Amino acid sequence: MARSTRESILTATAELMRVKGFGAVGMKDVVVASGAPIGSIYHHFPGGKTQIAREALVAAGAAYGLLIPTLVAPHDDLGEALESVFAQAATDMAETGFANMCPVGTVAAEVADTVEELRDATAAVFTGWLDGGTAYFASRGIPPTAARDLTITVVSALEGAFILARSLRDAEPLGAVGRVLGARYRGTTLAPGVSLTDNVGADH
Structure with missing residues (x-):
């Protein structure tokens, strides 16, 4: 269409x-x-x-908010899932010549103290990501508080690693974060997944 x-x-x-x-x-x-x-x-x-x-x-935020659940969905081990998320991000960055991966993070850092309307918009997008990710991981059997902490950690690590990778022109930061989180959470079993739309609302 x-x-x-x-x-x-x-x-x-x-x-x-x-x-x-x-x-x-x-x-x-x-x-x-x-x-x-x-x-x-x-x-x-x-x-x-x-x-x-x-x-x-x-x-854009609504679309990007589905990426982590989509990449995690095929896995039943949380550590393997997280390493896969960061490995895919590293591959994508390298294949695009280290282009920025997300407009939300780019604009958020730029306008946080200058354009309040856009700061509000990026804050709302981040809130949607955190709420949606928390709901998704909780649906896969992670206790709600831990699911919230995990989502904040993953989003923060991705955004930070993107900046390092772009500046260094090297995907190593993404791979390293993936390996560390993968080792930390390997052996944590995820419950069978359900439809993403059941956990990530249209407003996120």
Whole structure:
């Protein structure tokens, strides 16, 4: 199914911010990347660049929030699952020439003290990831408090390792974190998985 103009604008903006952050993306960039005329962009987003960025972050955040549960789903050992998550992230970074993996983390660090509307948006996305991840790991048999701690650890480790890997142009940080977490949690059995939509709501 063809994407709507609105969806094309949001997808293009998310991709631009993934690579360039918020400040370096101009409306002309959005026009070129989305193929939408400038008048159409302001028709759909009268609030301009900040509104587009906010909605693009929310939409991208919902998709990225499903990645960890999707990668963990095939595993019944938590340690093996976590090592697999970070190994896949390392492969993806290397294969993309160490491009940034996530627009949310990029923009969050950039605007935390400067654009409150976008800080709120990134905070809401992170909250969704943490709540969704906690619910998912709890559904796989991890006690709720431990599931929360685990989710915070995994998200924090991924975002931090992404920064190191991009700066060093080396996937070693992702591989190292995966091995450490894998060793820490190997032998922790996960209960059979259930549908992701039962644990990660549409608003996350």
